[in-house]
Amino acid sequence: MYKYSDTDKKIITSRVKQFENQVKRRLEGKLTEEEFKPLRLMNGLYLQLHAYMLRVAIPYGELSSKQLRKIAFIADKYDRGYGHFTTRQNIQFNWPKLLDVPEILRELSSVEMHAIQTSGNCIRNISSDHLAGLTLNEIEDPRPWCEIIRKWSTFHPEFSFLPRKFKIAVIGCTEDRAAMLVHDIGLRIVERKNQVGFEVFVGGGQGRTPIIAKRIRAFLPKKDILNYLEAILTTYNQEGRRDNIYKARIKILVKELGIEKFKSLVEENFSKLSNKELEIDDKNIEEIFGFFRLPPLKSNTNQIPFKKNQEYQNWIKQNVIPHKIQGYSIVQISLKAPKKPPGDATSNQMIALAEISEKFSFSEIRVTHEQNLVLPHVSNKELFNLWNRLKIENLATSNLGLITDTICCPGMDYCALATARSIPISQKISKHFDNYLQQKEIGDLKIKISGCINACGHHHVGNIGILGLDRKGQEFYQITLGGSAKEDATIGEIVGPSFSENNLIEAIEKILNTYKKHKRNKSEDFLTVFRRIGIKEFKKDLYDNFTKKV
Amino acid sequence: MVKKLQGETFLLSANELKSGKVVFFTLKGWSSSSVEAIKIKVDEINKYEEISAKDEKKCIIISPKFVELDEEGNIKTLRDKIRNSGITIKI
Known part of the structure; x- marks a missing residue:
């Protein structure tokens, strides 16, 4: 899992102080709501039907047990004891008080989390495959690339006021578990002639004009990824509409220009703007990949325990899939228990899950865009014990991929x-x-x-x-x-x-x-x-x- | 605020700035209960707009709006009903 550098920490803590000051000025009447709104939105704070809502980023859906505990703590202390996992792998608190938000952000920063760029017309949280790094057919783990893009896009001065919000997803294999083709930019890691690079898609999205993204590049060498993204975003920034909110997303621009014309503009910008500093060398890549190594799993012949318990067998069949390391499994936890709002987890469930992940899955939890959770590395021999533990917490619903997994x-x-x-x-x-x-x-x-x-x-x-x-x-x-x-x-x-x-x-x-x-x-x-x-x-x-x- | 108004009678509502909670304007000021909220006739709208503008300026409330009532004096739209009585689901 990525660990913040000193620079990352400085950015986050100074942002909290900045926002604390902005809230103070708002409450003192020194900022009007009109002036304050864009500032609160840049920190993930919306005003919803009943109250404020704070959206917290979970980069590419990856959480540590420590972070999940902190989220539970915030839910208990500052909210109403639960959180809602979203379709972009984030979490939302539905009832925070404006007064408390700076303190919530401070708590989050203590575990390397924040709410930056979870709203506004900027590049949002980079999303990815919740099984990244865990399956055999993957060409390369997409998470390090998400992190590289996250670093590049955070507070990017040119892309903080785009025509509209901008969403990027990265996947590492043919199977798309991240809805990559309905993102503004979708990146799929591919291999060509023994070289690994990206297949690039652009202009996908949902909303009132749903469009499947078009392929703009069949193969892009890894080192060029940031320059190419910069070229796409620059083209969008220059050509995208700002006069009509419903026509401002990149999908409309690509549709109106046609993919060939859009591509030629991007390629022109790519050749013109390419910046040596944005080229990524192998050393940089290796350094980031170092954060995403698998825990020390030893291949073994442990089988999944057989028990004469139908409910347990259903769960194994429905929610458990093989890990690429023999003897281990990936456990998918449904947040779609009967009578519960999809994607919601109570603070008690989160605390229990943090403890469960420490005991059974190297303290790691993943969030899926389908609003479920994943324990990525569970020893086969522990599956029955784990199921019993999850059952106590109402987290063992066997419905992954079925009609009730809405x-x-x-x-x-x-x-x-x-x-x-x-x-x-x-x-x-x-x-x-x-x-x-x-x-x-x-x-x-x-x-x-x-x-x-x-x-x-x-x-x-x-x-x-x-x-x-x-x-x-x-x-x-x-x-x-x-x-x-x-x-x-x-x-x-x-x-x-x-x-x-x-x-x-x-x-x-x-x-x-x-x-x-x-x-x-x-x-x-x-x-x-x-x-x-x-x-x-x-x-x-x-x-x-x-x-x-x- | 008055541009899209339809109907004859309204409640004045907003969100409290500090907490974000839904509030209604009563004779005693802003309250989280709509029960004692003042029923406002369409020709009184301007007067209450001024009140809400002042309270916005004083940093008491944000996002003021008039909530339409039906002929029986009940909140008319589902959105406003949910806003008044809370979420319709169990957590």
Whole structure:
């Protein structure tokens, strides 16, 4: 795990002091809200429906037990005893007081954490694959590259006031577990002629104009990565629209210019602006990679303990995957327990997890963009003990990748932008499909729910996407089908008129019945069937003879 | 603040600057309970806008807004209902 340098520490502590002073001036009336708002946003502080909300960065989703304990402490002391893990691997506190925020930031800085660039029109937290460094088919661990980009992008003077926010994801293998293709820039580590470099994608995003990123470079040598990013961002800064917030993201610029024209502008800037100081040499790379070495795991023949306990066996089957070092497993912890808001963890759960990670996983925890957690290095022989421990904390729900493992934004329960609630919908789905065997029969299925068109719940790329809408003061839910956030990224298609909250479960049942009817064999999943038969069949079954009026 | 207003009767609401909590304007000043909030007729809006502008300047509140009431005097929109009574889910 990356450890802060003295410079990093200085930056963070001076930022806390700066913000403390800004809050003081605000409370004394020396700064108006208009003047203060951009300053608080630069420190991750929003004003939401009921209260302030503080978004804290978890760079590329990696946490130590010490950091998780600190987050739990903050949740208890300054908030309401819980936190919400987001779809960009961050954590949000929903109830902090403005007065307390400088102190919260000070607490965070003591464990090398902060809230810088978690808001505003700048380069946001770099996100990555939650299995980075853990799988055999990976070309290279993407986390060191995330760190290199994080260092370059933090307080970058030219990119602090971009036309709009800017999100970058980096992955290290063909499988995309980071929704890389719906980011402003997506980087995939690739190998060509024994040389490792990057495949570069640009102009992806969700929101009101969902677009899959286009490939701008098939291969970029490693040493050029920062110069090339600088060229893309410069082009965006120069050409991106600032007159219309809805047309300001880079995806719109790429769409309007066309990828070839955009590419030629980037390449021109790349050749013109390339700066020797931004070229990364092997020594720099090696130094950063040094922070991300695996813990001392010794390959062994330990097997996963067999127990005559169905619940445990389900959990092993659903939530546990092999580590690249034989004898170890990666344990995925679902934050989608029945009746709980997706992505939420209480401070007690966080404290327990910190202790569990110290005992079972070298004090390391990962956050996934699907709002779950990961214990990355667990000895096979400890799995039963670990499961028992997680069960006590209500952290052993066996539903990874199944219908109840929904992604869900905070929706109108918290968010000032939302047009409908999303968490109650997720809870209804969990309640209705709570039986594990029933979920297994449905198979792999990603339901993603957003409470508004801004798509924080990634509904566009859900196999089944649900978008909450306000129709004359009533909550309605529009369904999209066939989306994917993986390497085969696809934007879902709207199936037809929206449904009321009361009709939504029946609609999902009908969609699943169509899937089951056309499924050729046990292993054919929802998305494969959808791609084979198209939306028409689903539409027909869904709207013909709907039992209640839609 | 008045530009998009529809309806006849409103409550004046805001967030407290220091804590961020939702507050309503009552005869005794700002309160976290909407029960005693003053019901404001549409032709009184300007007067209450001045009050909220003053309290914004005094750093008591931020983000003031008028909350529309229905014919029975209840908060009209779901968003404002949630804002008044809190989240609809169990943590």
